[in-house]
Amino acid sequence: MKTLTLEKPSMHVFEEMESEVRSYCRSFTTVFDKAKNARLWDKNGNAYIDFFAGAGALNYGHNNERIRGKLLDYMLKDGVTHSLDMATGAKERFLTRFNDVILKPRGLSYKVMFPGPTGTNAVESALKIARKVTGRSTVICFTNAFHGMSLGSLAVTGNSFKRKGAGVELSHSVFMPYDGYFGPDVDTVKYMEKLLDDPGSGVDLPAAVILETVQGEGGLNAASPAWLKSMEALCRSKGILLIVDDVQMGCGRTGSFFSFDDTGLEPDIVCLSKSIGGYGLPMALTLLKPDIDQWSPGEHNGTFRGNNLAFVAAAEALQYWANDEFRKAIELKSRTVRAALERMAARHPELQGEIRGRGMIQGIAFAEDGLAERLCQAAFDKGLIMETSGPRSEVAKLMPPLTIEDGLLEQGLQIMAEAMKELAEQAQGQ
Known part of the structure; x- marks a missing residue:
């Protein structure tokens, strides 16, 4: 694969006017103007393959035609767009389909709360209701966790850089080691249980435990099913509520809907x-077991919790899960990704790459600082968008839309392989 040769558009306006807090545009230094499924084009016509998917917000791709059609029909009929938490036809259709397609087939019974438009809103509401229901204030969270950028969510987030941005002390949380944190021979659930059982440990009985089954921003650390079940059993035995943050890993990212x-x-x-x-x-x-739904009306609210355009789009997106075909397609693509990453790591053992993640969120962790960032930069120069994760940005992470075409997936993986080859050659030349 060759490096892009077309000139990139100027970033002048963004550098002059936008806050210094901007981040992604510092890595992806062009002005994007058009997008379709797993492709983006900048203003000068440079084409890019998207292995980023809006940090997981675009599992169904850019400008998905079947979803866009429903949105256009709804808007042209003057459908309600903003409604706070008033009842609307769009919300009714979403709730009905979510129950029929997602909850009922899994034997799950949840009340559905619309806490506000973002992941951190969902986490904040989960923490609040857990504390209200249990009457306890502490929440146990985990090393390398990421749960959002508002104060409550930051308090249960492990990344020191993001925590420092709060500007105030973050409290009412206790960090425990995630699965595998001390290596494969240490059962960190047993460690946590010992602390909770010991009246001298200084760890109070918490209101809740909050966890990600795969830590996306934390470095693609994947908890084993056995660890998750042990954690659930511990929570049940002590009356601790279990919160799963599926903000990035949900909606099929790991292969199944949840x-x-x-x-x-x-x-x-x-x-x-x-x-x-x-x-x-x-x-x-925020999905709540019915006995936990103890809110008073309006006790948690938000102006944009009634985004009816999102209800319309979400209801149509759920149709992908009406049968098992989509899940099977994701499984095949996940195997393609895993095989390609294994080949890359095997071809360049000197880079000491470790494959992490599962489903359609996988990557390679590097022992050398800065290597993952250099890989992502080399890939971008060749027309592939991917980001890093982990506390030291040590993981080159790929998470394309679940709807990516097979040929385009292979092409993107080939670009990544070429970028790794370049890194290996540079390392040998030093």
Whole structure:
């Protein structure tokens, strides 16, 4: 694969006017103007393959035609767009389909809360209701966790850089080691149980445990089903509520609709956002077991919790899950990704690459600082968009739309392989 030769558009306006807090446009240094499924084009016509998918908000691709058609029909009929939490036909259709397609087939019974438009809104509401229901304030969270950028969510987020941005002390959380944190021989559930059982440990009985089944921003650390089930059993035995943050891993990213579908897990609370909006539209859900739904009317609210365009898009996106075909297609693509990553790591053992993740969110972790960032930069120069994750940005992470065409997936993986080859050659030349 050759490096892109067309000149990239100027970033002048963004550098002059936009806040220094901007991040992704510092890595992807062009002005994007058009997008379709797993492709983006900039203003000068440079084409890129998207292995980023809006950080997981575009599982169904850019400008998905079947979803776009429903949105256009709805708008042309003057459908309600903003409604706070008033009842609308669009919300009714979404709730009905979510129950019929997602909850009932899994034997799940949840009340659906619309907490606001983003993932951190879902997490904040989950933490609040867990504390209200239990009467306890502490929440146990995990090393390398990421749950959002508002204060409550940051308090249960492990990344020190993001935590420092809060500007205030973050409290009412206790961090425990995630699965595998001390290596494969240490059962961190047993570690946590010992602390909770010991009146001298200094760890109070928490209101809840919040976890990701796969830590996306934390470095693609995947918990084993056995660890998850042990954690659930511990929570049940002590009256601790179990919250699963499925904001990035939900809606099929790991292969099944919920990331815990194949584990036998039944969380008390589930947080969804990102791709639940179907079309990249802001939307979030907090799923509550009925006995936990102890809110007073209006006790948690938000102006944009009634995004009816997202309800329309989400209802159509759920049709992908009406049978097992979509899941099977994701499984095949996931195998393609895994095989390609294994080949890359085997061809360049000197880079000490470790494959992480599962489903359609996988990547390679590198021991050398900066290597993952250099790989992503080399890939971008060749027309592939992918990002890093992990506390030291040590993982080159790929998460294309679940709808990516097979040929385009292979092409993107080939670009990544070429970028890795370049890194290996540079390392040998040093």
